[in-house]
Amino acid sequence: MSSTFGGVELGKRALQTQQKSMSVAGHNIANAANENYSRQRAIQSTTIPYTSPSLYSSTGAGQVGTGVYVKEISRMRDQFIDNRIWYENQGLGAWNIRKENLQQIEGIYNELDEGSLKSSLDDFFQYFSNLVGADPESSDSTRGAIIQQAVTLTTQMNHINASLMEFREHLGSEIENKISKVNNLTSKIADLNKQIKAIEADTTKAANDLCDERDALIDDLSKMIDIQVTIDSENQAQVSLNGIGIVHGDDSRKIIAEANDVSRTSADGKRTYNDGEFDKYTFTIDGNEAHIDSGEIYGLMTVREEIADQKMNKLDLLAESLIEEVNALHRTGYGKSDLGMTEMVSAEQTNTADPLDGNTSTIQVLVNDGTTTTTTDITINSGDSLADIASNINSVANVTATVNGDRLEIESAAGYTIDIVDRSTDDEVNAIEELGLRGTGAGRDFFSGSDASSITVSDQILDHPENIAASSLAADSDGKKGNDYVGNQSIALKIAQLATETSVSGLGNATFNEFWQTQASQLGVKISGAKAMENNQKVLLGSLEEKKQEVSGVSLDEEFTEMIKFQHGYNAASKVVSIMDEMLDTLINGII
Template identity: 30%
Template sequence: MSSTFFGLEIGRKALQVQQAALNVTGHNIANANTEGFTRQRAVMSATKPFAMPSFTKPAGAGQIGTGVEVQEIRRVRDDFIDLQLRKENNVFSEWEEKLDSLQKLEVVFNEPSESSLRTVLDRFWEAWQDLSLNPELEAVRMTVRESGVALAETFNHLDRQLGELTDDIDDSINIAVDEINNIATQIATLNDQIVSVEVQDDNANDLRDKRDLLVDELSKSIQVSVREDEYGSLKVSIGGRALVTGTEVFEISAVADPGNNGYVELQWADGSAVRVESGELKGMLDTRDTIVPSYQDQLDELARTVVVEMNSVHAAGYGLDDDVGGINFFDPIDPLDPTYPDNITAANIAVDDAIMNDLDNIAAASIPGDPLNPGLNAGDGSNAINIVELKHMELIGTATVDDYYNAMIAELGVQAREAERMTENQELLVTQLENRREQVSGVSLDEEMTNMIKFQHAYNAAARVVTAMDELLDTVVNRLGLVGR
């Protein structure tokens, strides 16, 4: 049979359990605004009942409950929502990175504006148009030269900015790799701490929250797969290879690739390439290795066409009172180079020194002059007209120079709008999943206040049980047997 103090023991357990539940509630309220925190609840269960023994029925139906205990303090978390959120957040980060880079590209080309390449090209053709009407005027010739210088410098500037953008992205890749390795080290440390706690049948809830938050951050940078073993340790993999296994970290490295202008590529310790399928890193790599180079190539093609075609027509004409001809307007770099004209790029286009040193060398005329008879071809602007006609000729495939550049800018606009649309769609999806996770795992202050009142009343009731048992024992110990004395 149960002891005389059996009721006090039940009350004691009730007081401890309701106090523990209040402590859990207070912990939830304290971390209501803590990033990555998962609300917890005390899971209560009845303790093993006490059987009423008898001679014929030592363990009969007359069982008496022995009270309550906290079976576990459980995190309220849905692993499937975590899996979905990490997957969609991974895609969102990739498109967000691409959108950011494409918007920077739009700033580089700065269309439309007074300083854009399109405006400079228009002014270049207009200067030649004016020269065809007034080939003898030095002021007009100076305008042609300066418009050529402006065009060359604009090409140079655009190429330099595209190169700087690529360098910045490469630096960001290095930073992202360091961050991945740092997060991996923290996850390994938390694995060790969590296993140490849970091997004693405790739940390392707060440590698990920190680890899950790190995995969420990692999933933004690169695709990850996560698997938890029976001890609570997490294995994190990238592209089928382990990044973290227990307390062991397999770091990735950013190694300069000479075959890619010295830009880094991602490698494991054994030199094999890291498979980057999605995430922020994928967006960076695609932008650095594909998107920006495609616009650099188009810009080089545009500059090359302008130089080659301009020089071809200009060299066929004659300067003021010049009977020699054959002078280039733009520096042809090195026509004897076997890679000519491919060696002409937006980075090295420049006005020829002969033009820079003497305005008379601008070949506006189609007929040769006579140094001994000044003014013979002073009014001839027919070659300038031939140069102006280049604007309307299909020089790059079936496109004019202007059409080619306009198509390039249009392509950039389409890519930027597509990236913006995908980013907005993914952001909406991520927000919905975050709201779902918040509904499951987030702290509701109204709910916690309700629980606090519920546990407070239960604690007070348990205290009353203890008081009642104390009064009962006082009667038995101090008053029982006094009658008749």
């Protein structure tokens, strides 16, 4: 039979076990508000019973128990749920960063408020429209308003371009900072692996709190890059990035980020961006190329590429098209002080054999030598071909008319200017309109530059509102040193129509208004998509966090219940020790 003193030892073990279990419950309660803490449980087990069955053991009713002990302090954690959370964290990090930074781009464009680029663009074309209806003699204020609005528009484009590129540089710095944080986290995880391994070398000990600390670091790491984590048989966290290990036991490997200059070409192939204007990050681990395909760093990379696209294929395309389209029209026009044309050209004729479709017309050719204007009336007969019309005009001195393909081209001799006006009667047609005959213009550009960073108002226009080429004709038949056709304004009308009526091939056959409205809308759609994906990830992670809390979270009610149980167990064990003490006292002192 067991020793009487064995009962005291049994009671002592019970006291120690209930006390340790009480401490574990107290530790849980103390960390109830610690979001990185995992609930712990003192796993109680029976100690080795008195007498193991053997040939030489004494006979009796059976084995006699020797008490209880805390076999282990277990950490309540579900590795499957952890892995799911770490995986979904990557998506949340990527979409959150993308949403926030796309909103920053939207703020740079400022399209939701007054003074947006679209508003400035609309105002620019509207001022040209205002010039069409302005009094020719008192249009200087309207011309000045056009220049001022053009300065506002080009300055805004310059500023948006600079802001986008500056923001892109900032995102690059953010990538480098986060890579530094990643390397710091992997170093700490490796250090915790080392500590955990040292503690758990004693199989009776579990480094539960250190494991919580390590998992919290992995949580942070999973938000930044797309890691894969396994916990091996020695409770070591092995972390890899798309197949390349970055934490192996107590060893960590650094990720090196490098910004490399790359050449890029716009989607339409018209604009090339050489080394130095854009860069792209690459990542290496011990010299091996690594890919980051999710997480906050990936989100930053996608927004940097979005900015490159915004500049190359949106903002620069808008600026280049604005420069080309406005300048192409402006070159064909004349300002208030332009006194005569030297060249004229017709539109392409679909029927060069009879461009007036059997109609007749009378035109007057005016030739000026700088002092005197001579006039010659020319009749275009029914059925005259384009070559016949050129021949008739060639009869005028100091004027040369030729047929170039499907066009009629007219040029004055050196030192002379020309003009052609309609002199047709009621039963004739206006040959100037029918042929689409126009002056080739003074050849001035309204804008200079080539893209959003360099677009500006031409020096020939900036301080010279009189040089705004609003008219398609120029002559000084009255000798007053001013353009007789200053009120023509047909070029101003064509420029105004670029806003909403004239399709531009470079903009995908959209008007300027349609093109930029579409770009602003597309950016809004991308932001909405990023918000939706972020919300989806939050819902999914919220569900996983609930499951995690069911396993690892501390319930105060449950812990209080456990404490009462341990308290009663402790009191009962104390009673066992007390009774055994009385029995020993009787045995030792009560027997005479």
